[in-house]
Amino acid sequence: MDFSNEAPKKVRELIRKGEIDYQTSGMCNGFAQGNLCILPKKYAFDFLLFCNRNPKPCPLLEVGDVGSKVIKSMADNGDICKDLPKYRIWKNGVLEKEVTDITEYWQDDFVYFLIGCSFSFEGELIESGVPVRHIEEGKNVPMFNTNIRLNPAGVFHGNMVVSMRPIPQELVVKSVNVTATMSRVHGAPIHIGSPEAIGIADVSKPDYGDAVTINDGEVPVFWACGVTPQNAVMQTKPEIAITHAPGHMFITDVKNVNLKY
Amino acid sequence: MDFSNEAPKKVRELIRKGEIDYQTSGMCNGFAQGNLCILPKKYAFDFLLFCNRNPKPCPLLEVGDVGSKVIKSMADNGDICKDLPKYRIWKNGVLEKEVTDITEYWQDDFVYFLIGCSFSFEGELIESGVPVRHIEEGKNVPMFNTNIRLNPAGVFHGNMVVSMRPIPQELVVKSVNVTATMSRVHGAPIHIGSPEAIGIADVSKPDYGDAVTINDGEVPVFWACGVTPQNAVMQTKPEIAITHAPGHMFITDVKNVNLKY
Numbered sequence: 001m002d003f004s005n006e007a008p009k010k011v012r013e014l015i016r017k018g019e020i021d022y023q024t025s026g027m028c029n030g031f032a033q034g035n036l037c038i039l040p041k042k043y044a045f046d047f048l049l050f051c052n053r054n055p056k057p058c059p060l061l062e063v064g065d066v067g068s069k070v071i072k073s074m075a076d077n078g079d080i081c082k083d084l085p086k087y088r089i090w091k092n093g094v095l096e097k098e099v100t101d102i103t104e105y106w107q108d109d110f111v112y113f114l115i116g117c118s119f120s121f122e123g124e125l126i127e128s129g130v131p132v133r134h135i136e137e138g139k140n141v142p143m144f145n146t147n148i149r150l151n152p153a154g155v156f157h158g159n160m161v162v163s164m165r166p167i168p169q170e171l172v173v174k175s176v177n178v179t180a181t182m183s184r185v186h187g188a189p190i191h192i193g194s195p196e197a198i199g200i201a202d203v204s205k206p207d208y209g210d211a212v213t214i215n216d217g218e219v220p221v222f223w224a225c226g227v228t229p230q231n232a233v234m235q236t237k238p239e240i241a242i243t244h245a246p247g248h249m250f251i252t253d254v255k256n257v258n259l260k261y
Numbered sequence: 262m263d264f265s266n267e268a269p270k271k272v273r274e275l276i277r278k279g280e281i282d283y284q285t286s287g288m289c290n291g292f293a294q295g296n297l298c299i300l301p302k303k304y305a306f307d308f309l310l311f312c313n314r315n316p317k318p319c320p321l322l323e324v325g326d327v328g329s330k331v332i333k334s335m336a337d338n339g340d341i342c343k344d345l346p347k348y349r350i351w352k353n354g355v356l357e358k359e360v361t362d363i364t365e366y367w368q369d370d371f372v373y374f375l376i377g378c379s380f381s382f383e384g385e386l387i388e389s390g391v392p393v394r395h396i397e398e399g400k401n402v403p404m405f406n407t408n409i410r411l412n413p414a415g416v417f418h419g420n421m422v423v424s425m426r427p428i429p430q431e432l433v434v435k436s437v438n439v440t441a442t443m444s445r446v447h448g449a450p451i452h453i454g455s456p457e458a459i460g461i462a463d464v465s466k467p468d469y470g471d472a473v474t475i476n477d478g479e480v481p482v483f484w485a486c487g488v489t490p491q492n493a494v495m496q497t498k499p500e501i502a503i504t505h506a507p508g509h510m511f512i513t514d515v516k517n518v519n520l521k522y
Contacts, residue, residue, distance in 0.1 A: 045306040048313070049324055053334075063310055065415065073314075073412070151334070154326065 003027040008251045009076060016082045021100050023247035024085060026135065029123040032185055032256050033249040034061045034074065034114040035226035036084060037233060038102075038242040041066050044111040046154025050232065051113065053151040057160050057228035059116040059184045061252065061259075067108045074252040080112045086245035093237030098245055105242060117226050117249050118163055120185035120256050121178065128178045130171050133212040140247055141165070142206035143225050147199030148190070150232065158232040162190060163225040164203065166218040175221055184259040191222040198222065208246065264288040269512045270337060277343045282361050284508035285346060287396065290384040293446055293517050294510040295322045295335065295375040296487035297345060298494060299363075299503040302327050305372040307415025311493065312374065314412035318421050318489035320377040320445045322513065322520075328369045335513040341373045347506035354498030359506055366503060378487050378510050379424055381446035381517050382439065389439045391432045394473040401508055402426070403467035404486050408460030409451070411493065419493040423451060424486040425464065427479040436482055445520040452483040459483065469507065 003011050003020075008028045014020045024033060039047055044066070051058035062074045071078030081103045089096045089105060099105075118141070122132045134141045141163045148160040167175045172192060180188035195203045203220050204211050208227060214220060230243050244250065264272050264281075269289045275281045285294060300308055305327070312319035323335045332339030342364045350357045350366060360366075379402070383393045395402045402424045409421040428436045433453060441449035456464040464481050465472050469488060475481060491504050505511070 041306070045302075045309060048306065048309050049326075052309070052313070052321055052324060060313060063313060065310075 004029050008253050011251055012075070012078065012083045015085050016079065018100055021085045024249045024251055025119055025140075025247055028251050030255050030257075032061065032074070032120040032252045032254050032259055033117040034252060035117050035229070036080070036087075036242070036244040036250055037113045037115065037229055038080070038110050039113070039233065039238060040107065040240065041109040041111055043155065043236075043238055046156055047113065047233070050153035050156040051115070051229065053153050054228070055183070056186060056190060057150070057224035057226070059186060061114040061116050061184060063114070064112040066111055069106065071114065071250070074114060074254050075250075076253055078250065081106060084244050084248055084250050086248035088243050088245050090234060090241045090243065092239060093234045102242055107240075113229075114250060115226050115229055116185035116259075118186045118223050119249060121182050124178050124182070124256060125175060128174060130167060130175050130178065133166050134210065137212055139210035139212055141209050142212055143208035143227055144195075144200045144222075145207045150228070155236045156232045158228070158235055160190070161208070161225045161227040161231055162198070162222040163209075164206070164220050164222050166212065166214040167221045168218050172219055172221060179223065182256055182259060185256065186224045186226070189221050190224050193219050193221075195220055265290050269514050272512055273336070273339065273344045276346050277340065279361055282346045285510045285512055286380055286401075286508055289512050291516050291518075293322065293335070293381040293513045293515050293520055294378040295513060296378050296490070297341070297348075297503070297505040297511055298374045298376065298490055299341070299371050300374070300494065300499060301368065301501065302370040302372055304416065304497075304499055307417055308374065308494070311414035311417040312376065312490065314414050315489070316444070317447060317451060318411070318485035318487070320447060322375040322377050322445060324375070325373040327372055330367065332375065332511070335375060335515050337514055339511065342367055345505050345509055345511050347509040349504050349506050351495060351502045351504065353500060354495045363503055368501075374490075375511060376487050376490055377446035377520075379447045379484050380510060382443050385439050385443070385517060386436060389435060391428060391436050391439065394427050395471065398473055400471035400473055402470050403473055404469035404488055405456075405461045405483075406468045411489070416497045417493045419489070419496055421451070422469070422486045422488040422492055423459070423483040424470075425467070425481050425483050427473065427475040428482045429479050433480050433482060440484065443517055443520060446517065447485045447487070450482050451485050454480050454482075456481055
């Protein structure tokens with residue numbers, strides 16, 4: 001089924017019922033999607049500060065009150081425990097299992113962090129005439145570890161993870177302009193053109209996601225990626241953390257155009 | 262003395278030596294200035310979340326690690342205890358005293374919050390040909406309580422405080438455009454034209470600061486104000502809190518143009 005023009009609330013209902021348990025890429029065009037990270041309260045100040053100090057990879061969409069499961073500002077009555085198609089439960093930094101509902105894992109001291117996802121701006125790129133290769137090829141976006149150090153905060157630190165899209169030379173400036181105004185879903189690229197300058201040895205071998213075709217006359221363009229905060233969290237090995245499964249995002253009721261400052 | 266074109270580091274040295282203990286309005290044109298709020302760690306997550314949920318009145322410039330007195334990203338080796346001309350010590354929400362150095366009051370569990378100040382964009386307004394009345398009249402900016410409810414977070418809640426500048430009708434759009442790009446120092450206005458619509462009964466009687474002349478053909482334009490977070494903090498009556506004294510700001514080494522997203 002094609003959910004590209006479906007309303008977010010309708011899709012969230014299908015997710016909540018368990019009828020959609022797959023990736024959300026391409027769903028509900030024009031609406032922002034979010035990465036999820038849930039941590040116990042004792043890590044919450046450090047992680048909130050970490051996101052504030054690294055707004056390009058960790059742009060906050062909404063942060064819950066301690067113990068709250070309700071998404072208020074980004075969605076009409078969103079349920080953080082049921083409204084994502086797939087979750088990952090991590091214990092001491094190790095993936096324990098994947099589930100489609102986290103109600104039974106919920107703790108009163110949990111704080112959720114909803115972080116902007118670059119899926120949000122891909123619709124805008126396509127509408128502006130900028131091709132998005134992994135969508136054309138039916139793949140996941142290629143993502144890479146880099147040598148770009150993040151600003152540490154408390155127990156959290158690490159390097160930036162980036163996503164890559166090959167852009168025809170004559171459309172590189174347009175790809176910057178289109179995404180620059182959308183800072184809450186990663187905004188403008190963090191690097192254009194030289195993978196090795198940011199510590200990427202081979203642009204055909206992504207660390208996460210799939211490799212995509214780079215044609216002659218195309219430039220690899222790199223955006224900060226929402227995998228970054230998850231990586232930082234896993235490095236600190238908290239007793240428990242819950243995240244979305246890659247590509248299985250929370251679809252908000254907020255249009256990307258309304259996320260602009 | 263005129264410090265309008267002095268380097269921030271030089272002015273901070275004079276402040277640190279105690280040679281400047283007065284207001285910083287008009288100093289170091291082009292460089293961002295910051296409001297200060299210091300709280301014990303137990304309030305830090307709630308307050309950081311409060312600022313994140315209310316970015317117009319509480320735009321964060323820098324937040325310290327727990328116990329850290331050093332301002333790193335916004336200044337070259339800034340000292341939060343000595344580099345503001347005047348501080349206020351609050352106990353249980355009551356002003357206890359004003360001092361020019363808070364070293365002896367410092368606690369290992371303190372967290373500082375540096376919040377953008379609209380002094381920062383006044384230089385840009387003037388340079389763009391938009392008059393700033395309180396500077397012309399040698400007064401403090403007029404500030405008002407409003408009926409605009411803030412998004413609560415943990416123990417913090419309250420209404421927005423705004424600053425007002427009378428702008429000639431033909432320059433109102435320009436005043437929006439000039440400030441809109443500077444979201445980390447309050448950004449675009451939150452209201453134009455009707456004080457009563459935001460709960461202000463008499464625009465000639467500010468709740469803080471000084472009244473200024475509004476000429477025929479001028480429109481009162483309202484910006485979110487950095488007094489807002491201080492008000493919210495005082496309403497919760499923490500055992501201890503330290504803020505800047507009104508108008509006695511931290512002058513950063515960062516140009517306003519570099520604060521744009």
